[in-house]
Amino acid sequence: QVHLVESGGGLVKPGGSLRLSCEASGFAFSDCYMSWIRQAPGKGLEWISYISSSGSTMFYADSVKGRFTVSRDNAKNSLYLQMNSLRVEDTAIYYCTCYMGLNWFDPWGQGTLVTVSS
């Protein structure tokens, strides 16, 4: 059974930091490019980053570049997102997903909610 489980979301003040985790099981995590995608309340999907299978290459959307850092630990089948200098507009559900063929996303985790508010 393929499974992705995100954790680490919560309420944080503007300017604060948060670290999200995503634990994978049921598939070859170390072979998978991984991505983070977010969805603001009532809004559409926004891709924010991906990391190569080895962890040597990362890309970010302009909206988070310089503030967010993606990393992975293949020995622990885990993906991370370090979020610094958080803004109100970063409030969203954050999903982790495998970036198949550097083209489509499958499977997806259930998401973790990040709320940035004073």
Next chain:
Amino acid sequence: SYDLTQPTSVSVSPGQTARITCSGDALPKQYGNWYQQKAGQAPVLVIYKDNKRPSGIPERFSGSNSGTRVTLTISGVQAEDEADYYCQTADNTGSSVVFGGGTKLTVL
């Protein structure tokens, strides 16, 4: 950057065919992918590489690409198909990813 444009909503009666379009200048050169998102749930891939269906997705879901437009077709719509549907594409480096704004499918 570039955009993908979807209709905000589509309504069909059970048993009818629903067609959801997605337009964008990049689509002649890039594959279109489709995701279904039911209320309160994570997205699920239903079509990839324009017209490929993942295992476990019903045969009533199909996709096509006609240049600057990709289309998701749901034949014989069922009540359980009511959801938001998003198209998505990526450039050949994978570093430029775009989602359409989403289409709410209502089954009357």
